[in-house]
Amino acid sequence: MKNYLSLLRSTSLFSGLTDEELCTLLSRLGAVQRTFGKGEALVLAGEPNHRVGILLTGELEAYRPAPGGGRIPITRMGPGDVFGDVLSGSSLASPVTVLAACPCEALLVSYQRLVLSDGSPAHQQVVQNLVRTISDKYFSLSRRIDLLVLKSLRAKVCAYLLNEAERAGSLTFSIPFSRIQLADYLNCDRSALSRELSLMQRDGLLDTFKCSFKLLDPDALRRMVQ
Numbered sequence: 001m002k003n004y005l006s007l008l009r010s011t012s013l014f015s016g017l018t019d020e021e022l023c024t025l026l027s028r029l030g031a032v033q034r035t036f037g038k039g040e041a042l043v044l045a046g047e048p049n050h051r052v053g054i055l056l057t058g059e060l061e062a063y064r065p066a067p068g069g070g071r072i073p074i075t076r077m078g079p080g081d082v083f084g085d086v087l088s089g090s091s092l093a094s095p096v097t098v099l100a101a102c103p104c105e106a107l108l109v110s111y112q113r114l115v116l117s118d119g120s121p122a123h124q125q126v127v128q129n130l131v132r133t134i135s136d137k138y139f140s141l142s143r144r145i146d147l148l149v150l151k152s153l154r155a156k157v158c159a160y161l162l163n164e165a166e167r168a169g170s171l172t173f174s175i176p177f178s179r180i181q182l183a184d185y186l187n188c189d190r191s192a193l194s195r196e197l198s199l200m201q202r203d204g205l206l207d208t209f210k211c212s213f214k215l216l217d218p219d220a221l222r223r224m225v226q
Contacts, residue, residue: 043098058104076176
């Protein structure tokens, strides 16, 4: 676990802790480090989840099962990302599945032990961090809803790409979805999405290759969202 202390302290959950505080707290919480094979479920839709996880290595994909065996992608996660935090406090079964997109390692902590502070400053800090992390994900979900209610496909594409550019801090960035996954994420037809991206490229709004994008006229994209 010592090899991952720097990564863990950089996460939203353990931000503000020293190495010594983190080691002591993880021991008190009974945190467990586990390895998962590609395709193995860390959280399964339809089953309760009472653990908060932090991805240490590899990549995860979260999706919501759709009728007919389809998948509605929610997000992809990399090292340092926190998962299960929103779900663990509910008495209901998880509506989403979280799978290992490749072999990975994760740190798992009991939600109940996590929220019941032992009174130490370090544990109180983590509880505050947990609340902040869940709040941030609420606003992220709100942005997703704002995107889905847009009427035109171009407006949805513009809103999504502008959000990704803001998150990356650059007009040149890569997205975590394939074209098929992006079409599912935007709730649109894949062919229609490919056609719209080609038209936007022709109109000088963006350049794109596979999962990479460069926004050439962000101001025009913003006007199309309004």
